[in-house]
Amino acid sequence: MSKLATWARLKSPWVLHFNSGACNGCDIEVIALLTPRYDVERFGIKLEGSPRHADVLLTTGSVTKQCAERLKRIYEQMPEPKFVVAIGACACSGGVFKGNYNVLDGVDKVIPVNVYIPGCPPKPEAIIDGVVKLLNSVKEAKPNGK
Amino acid sequence: MVVDLWFVFRVLVFPGFTFIFFFTMFCDWMERKIEARMQNRVGPAFTGPAGILQPFADIIKLLSKEDIIPSGAKRNVFRLAPILAFSFVVFAFSFLPIDGSAVIPNSSFAGDLIFVMALITIANFFLFLSGWASSNPYGDIGATRVLTQFLGYDIPLTLLALAPAFIAGSLTISVIAANQYLPFAILAPWAFVLFIVTLQAELEKDPFDIPHAESEVIGGLETEFGGGKLAFLRLTRDVQIVFGAALVVELFLGGPYGPVFFGLPELWYFLWFVLKILAVVLITEYVTCLFARLRIDQVLSGNWKVLLPLSVLSLALTVAVATWIYPLVM
Numbered sequence: 007m008s009k010l011a012t013w014a015r016l017k018s019p020w021v022l023h024f025n026s027g028a029c030n031g032c033d034i035e036v037i038a039l040l041t042p043r044y045d046v047e048r049f050g051i052k053l054e055g056s057p058r059h060a061d062v063l064l065t066t067g068s069v070t071k072q073c074a075e076r077l078k079r080i081y082e083q084m085p086e087p088k089f090v091v092a093i094g095a096c097a098c099s100g101g102v103f104k105g106n107y108n109v110l111d112g113v114d115k116v117i118p119v120n121v122y123i124p125g126c127p128p129k130p131e132a133i134i135d136g137v138v139k140l141l142n143s144v145k146e147a148k149p150n151g152k
Numbered sequence: 153m154v155v156d157l158w159f160v161f162r163v164l165v166f167p168g169f170t171f172i173f174f175f176t177m178f179c180d181w182m183e184r185k186i187e188a189r190m191q192n193r194v195g196p197a198f199t200g201p202a203g204i205l206q207p208f209a210d211i212i213k214l215l216s217k218e219d220i221i222p223s224g225a226k227r228n229v230f231r232l233a234p235i236l237a238f239s240f241v242v243f244a245f246s247f248l249p250i251d252g253s254a255v256i257p258n259s260s261f262a263g264d265l266i267f268v269m270a271l272i273t274i275a276n277f278f279l280f281l282s283g284w285a286s287s288n289p290y291g292d293i294g295a296t297r298v299l300t301q302f303l304g305y306d307i308p309l310t311l312l313a314l315a316p317a318f319i320a321g322s323l324t325i326s327v328i329a330a331n332q333y334l335p336f337a338i339l340a341p342w343a344f345v346l347f348i349v350t351l352q353a354e355l356e357k358d359p360f361d362i363p364h365a366e367s368e369v370i371g372g373l374e375t376e377f378g379g380g381k382l383a384f385l386r387l388t389r390d391v392q393i394v395f396g397a398a399l400v401v402e403l404f405l406g407g408p409y410g411p412v413f414f415g416l417p418e419l420w421y422f423l424w425f426v427l428k429i430l431a432v433v434l435i436t437e438y439v440t441c442l443f444a445r446l447r448i449d450q451v452l453s454g455n456w457k458v459l460l461p462l463s464v465l466s467l468a469l470t471v472a473v474a475t476w477i478y479p480l481v482m
Contacts, residue, residue, distance in 0.1 A: 014212035017199040047188060048197040050206050055370040056290075058220065058378035061213070085218035085378040 015061070015087070016141050018050040022060035022084070026077050027109065028067030031127040032094035036064055038130045046134065057083040062140070063117075064133075068096035068103040069110040081117045089120045089140055093133060098122045162257060167250040167422070172242060172391065175426070177207040179397075180390045182430070183437050190441040207390075214383035222376050224287035233282035234377065234384035237275045241391045244271035248398050249326045249408055251422040263323040265403075269310060272354070272395070275388065276302055282385065283373025294372025297363040297448055298356075304455030305353035305360075308463040312350060315343035315470040316403040319478075329407025337404040339478070342466045344404045348432075350459060351396045352439055353451065356389070359443035360451055397432035401425065405432070 023036050039046045040053055054060045057080045069077060081090065092113040095101035100111030113119050120143065123136040162168055181196065181204050188195025196203025221227055246255035247268050254260050261267075276298060283295030317323050319339060320331040328336075337344040353360040364372030371377075374385050401407060410424035446454070 010212060011216035014209045014216065017209035018206070018213045042192040045188070045193040045195075047184070048194050048203070050196055050199050050203075050209060056375045058376055059371060059374070059382060061217075083220075085220050087217070 012145065016144060019061045019141065020052045020054045020059055021062045021064050022054055022057050023064045024077065024080055026065055026067040026073040027070040028094060028096055032066035035127045035130050035133060036066065036093060039133060044130045044134065058085065060084055061088060063088065063090045064093055065090060065097050065113045066093045068100045069113055069116055070108055071110060074110055074116045077116050090117055091121045091123065091136060091140060092119045093123050094128060095124050095126045098124050101126060159257065162255060168246060168255045169242060172245055176390045176394050179394050179433050180207040182433065186437045187441055211383050215380045217379040219379045222286065225376065226285040229281055229285035233278045233285060234381045234388065237278035237282065238384045238388045238391065240271050240275040240278065241388055241395055244268045245395050247325065248402055249329055250425055251408060251418045254326065260324055260326045265313060265317060265323045265325050268325065269313065273306065279373060279388065286376035288376045290370045290375040291373050293369045294363050298373060300448060301353060301360065301362060301451055304452045305350050308455065308459045309350045309354055311463040311467050312343050312347045313403060315340050315467055318470055319474045325402050329402045330409065332406040335404060335406040340470050343470055346463055346466055347400060347404065348435060351400065352436060355393050355396050357436060358440040359446045361445060362448050362451060394429065397429045397436065400432045401428040
């Protein structure tokens with residue numbers, strides 16, 4: 007039974023996209039995943055509007071102090087098992103905004119992160135590669151949170 | 153006892169619940185593939201051969217997820233409404249003749265067309281309740297949009313369903329289906345086209361997918377639903393799409409009846425039924441891909457000012473033609 011659930015989890019990761027103060031560069035690359043050229047629906051990946059529907063949170067941006075609370079709340083609204091992907095240099099470590107007075111230098115200061123995808127912005131191929139690595143880790147590891 | 157087992161088999165396995173479930177999953181896969189191809193994409197490709205298991209993966213994943221009930225939600229309604237909506241649609245399905253007779257044997261009675269359409273209305277009302285009970289602004293907007301849109305399309309849909317009923321001279325679905333030596337889509341094409349248009353509104357597909365317009369109201373009435381309850385809401389919508397297609401087949405395309413070449417007629421009827429449903433699903437999905445979403449006020453005024461007069465006209469035309477012209481020709 008758990009084998010079936012894992013198979014289903016691997017084959018249908020629905021993603022939610024959250025911008026925590028990015029310059030929109032990474033967001034354009036995330037949206038490019040859904041276009042005919044990359045078409046991640048091949049792998050069953052669907053962009054959902056509501057955190058209640060999502061399995062994977064794609065976060066971009068260096069998490070401004072104002073956004074941190076919202077980011078945490080959206081993460082808490084997602085049902086278990088849930089995974090977080092930090093997309094872009096800003097989401098990984100703060101990027102060019104590192105040390106700025108109004109940012110928290112990366113998503114992992116607020117919520118646990120499963121996969122980091124560096125780049126400014128990362129190419130869609132890199133994002134797909136990151137999500138594949140995440141899915142491979144799901145095969146063995148337990149989801150975070152619990 | 154043997155009769156009882158046969159009854160259980162028909163209701164639960166074929167052509168009952170199991171068949172409807174698997175066929176719905178297949179139609180869902182086909183829709184996603186068509187939509188992807190229309191957008192120059194590939195669509196689900198790696199879940200089973202050509203991605204055919206994608207809907208199963210989605211449903212199993214949703215069922216295995218955490219079940220959240222928001223603190224502000226009406227707990228019982230929130231939990232029950234999606235399941236009730238799903239079961240009402242499946243119940244309505246069991247009155248349609250799938251392989252020559254209805255799923256529940258001898259369940260057809262005079263006027264079951266009206267009864268089945270009432271069941272679908274109740275299912276829509278449960279969809280409204282599920283959104284309303286979630287106590288989320290987006291859920292509320294989605295739910296009220298379901299009802300507002302419903303006010304517009306329900307009367308035209310019933311009026312248009314009366315056209316084949318009038319030509320067949322009966323309100324019983326099996327009699328209407330059996331009376332079509334020439335499909336009513338050819339005898340009354342005006343009602344057929346209008347019925348498909350109105351059905352798009354009933355099924356909440358483009359250009360009428362306002363209740364769950366993603367870019368405006370997140371997930372509409374589904375916004376607060378996750379896990380198993382979301383699985384049931386998605387299933388309700390998918391079964392509704394297949395049910396709508398089945399209703400078109402029964403009313404306008406001659407139901408399950410078609411040429412029988414050899415062997416059991418039931419198998420051929422079943423084959424024709426499935427092929428006709430797939431054709432109708434193809435048409436509705438084509439329309440969905442071609443048209444952009446309308447606004448709620450455009451839909452409502454369009455339904456009352458255009459669709460309702462047109463459906464009354466179509467009924468009048470059907471009555472006139474069926475009474476005076478067809479007896480001269482046939």
